[in-house]
Amino acid sequence: MKPLCRFTENALELRKILDIIGRRCRSELGIETLYNLSPARDRTQLESRQALLRDVLRYREIEGDFPWDSRVVPVSILMQEAKASAMMSGEDLVHVRNLIALAMAVRNEIRRVQERFPELEQIGRRLRDFSPELTLLGVLDEEGCLYDHASPELKEIRSRINALKGTTRKTGQALLNDPATSNMLQDRVLSLRNGRFVVLVRAEHVSTYPGIVMDRSSSGNSFYLEPYRLAALNNRLATAQEEEREEVFRILRKMTLKILERETAVAEAESALGALDLLCAEAELVERGGWHLPERSLSPGFRFCGLVHPLLGEKAIPIDVACGDDFNILVVTGPNTGGKTVALKTVGVAVVLCWMGLPIMAREGSVVGEIDSVYVDVGDEQSIEQNLSTFSAHVKNIVSILEEAGPGSLVLLDELGSGTDPQEGASLGIALLEAFREKGVLVLATTHHNPIKTYALTTPGVETASMEFDPVSLKPTFSLLMGIPGKSNALLIAERLGMPTGVIERARANLRGEDVSAEELIGQLQEKRAALEAEARNVTEERVRLAEIRQSFESKISRFEATKEDRLKEADRRAEKIVKEAEQAARELLKSLEKSTTVSAAHQAVNAKRRNLERIRQAAESREEKRIEKRSVKAEGIRLQPGDAVQMVDSPVKGIVESVSGEKATLVAGSFRLEVPLNRLRKTGDAMPRVQPEISVKTIRPAGVPGSIMIRGMTVDEALPEVERYLDQAYRAGYDQVAVIHGRGTGTLRKAVQELLKSLSYVREYRLGEHGEGGYGVTIVTFSR
Incomplete structure (x- = not known):
């Protein structure tokens, strides 16, 4: 696309929109990159930019954020200004050090993940090795001051300065305590004026104190004097401090020249880091929702x-x-x-x-x-x-x-x-x-x-x-x-x-006939559209309501079928308990009757009890036999085929078998589709005619093994056994490739799944899904064959 002219940028208020994105940047580097960004020259450049942003999004989802240092600032302008004088301050050199240190950290990170995020190489190849420069600048502290070990000469000079300061302070302290002059002092404190040690003397004693006036206090009641006994020491200290300044200047100049030799590489690193900062700002907008790449x-x-x-x-x-x-x-x-x-x-x-x-x-x-x-x-x-x-x-x-x-x-x-x-x-x-x-x-x-x-x-x-x-x-x-x-x-x-109203009516009369007709036609179109939209909403709401009713009905059937067997078993248990209690009562009755004189009557009573107990036992056994018979239907149910007319056992529900999978069949009953165990079905008529399938060669896979598994929402402990079990079944079923759907989330589940895949010998490779395959929420697994 051609660059936008200033008029178009202003008309679209582009700068205000870029400000929204710029507020997400973490440094001036990203903001400068954003405001200097132009539309892509051609489709190739546009595709490259979008591919890079997608890799940044994937990296942040899997690895977290890139290395970053909030202290980084643009240094290109500092280096440009330093060309004339060949001199940069210690503070400016620290800014350079912060930037190239970050560049090295980002470079190393991109190299580590380059195989998984190849588009990041667009950033990585613009970052050079700055190890020598980092070592060179390592003698500066955070404030830009040189450490003593910056050079042997600097170390010796600063050692000499410290010794001179110690001697001068010791001599000065003796002067402060000298009885001959101590009463002339305003304070018994040794002070510094213009780098020289001085004492504060009362105004009335200035002419008699042995020293040279260096300054006057703000009140005017006292003066700073350099005692004669400190003058030689102060002179030696000033000379040493000048030597220090010259050595610091020499070291900083040497550093500056070395850094300027890498000006192009530093500028390129600054540009790359700015691009990365902007990409992370874009990624943050996408991650928070509402923003997308088209x-x-x-x-x-x-x-x-x-x-x-x-x-x-x-x-x-x-x-x-x-x-x-x-x-x-x-x-x-x-x-x-x-x-x-x-x-x-x-x-x-x-x-x-x-x-x-x-x-x-x-x-x-x-x-x-x-x-x-x-x-x-x-x-x-x-x-x-x-x-x-x-x-x-x-x-x-x-x-x-x-x-x-x-x-x-x-x-x-x-x-x-x-x-x-x-x-x-x-x-x-x-x-x-x-x-x-x-x-x-x-x-x-x-x-x-x-x-x-x-x-x-x-x-x-x-x-x-x-x-x-x-x-x-x-x-x-x-x-x-x-x-x-x-x-x-x-x-x-x-x-x-x-x-x-009169004015409105005159206005309508003044409109040409075709204008009135056009306005009326447009109004009718809009009214019809509104009516159709309202009807569409009603239809949608009715569909939702019917779906809820259907789901509720299917849920009730499922709950009934799930609890029916348990209820029957509970009834049998109660019946058996009654039988046992009755038998116990009968035995006790027999014992008591054996002692009775009316044996014949007793035997009749016992026989009646026994006949009653036998009827109870037979009823319980009959229910148990029926239940066993129902379970044995499984062998017959396995032979069910799509199209068979069936009825659910102990239920009026009838339907047609749509498919059979393992020990279950999918039953179509009217507008409902139910999944029912085979042992709950019996045939009621002839199978419906089926179209003869065309002869084809295909891999026969066990029924019930789908091409993907959904584990989204599970914990790692819940998901991993399910995934391993599914992959084993899919591999034996002959699949070449399957999908594990784990969702995006925090990435914990995805990482755990991929660690499991590494340990499975029959997994040849795996990758994240492409755009049409589910993106980062899906891992595609390819089996070894």
């Missing part, structure tokens, strides 16, 4: 889903808008303050950001094609200096656009045909759209003129859209409706705001 298309045009202007953020109404597939010109109509201009700018901003390689505020599924230039005519550009009216300024700008734009250009025209006579403005607007259409230019234009709306409705390659307006609340909804022209609603708004 897909690419080879044809001119775009399709945005849920597009939002970054300056409006979450309070904006997302719009779906497209241009370039079935039509190249989109005419947007609607009421004033309805959002037409905002929609126009939103599209322009999105296209520019996309071609800069930056994410946009839109949903996934957005696509941007080949657009090589963007031209804008938006707002009131009346020029007093050039003596141009609003209309003249617009025409002058559009003439320039008409000369430069061609196939692949995107032109944004706000209020087409405005600023002059409505009829002439509409005619000129239609002629301009025709000229752009013939050149194959992509155009988004807003207008209030009915002739332009009619042109858009009746011309091939031209589409209409409108900003929705609520006639009840008299407020725009800011929703963009593709394929439907909009009404200006001027008379309706005026009437609702209290304009006299």
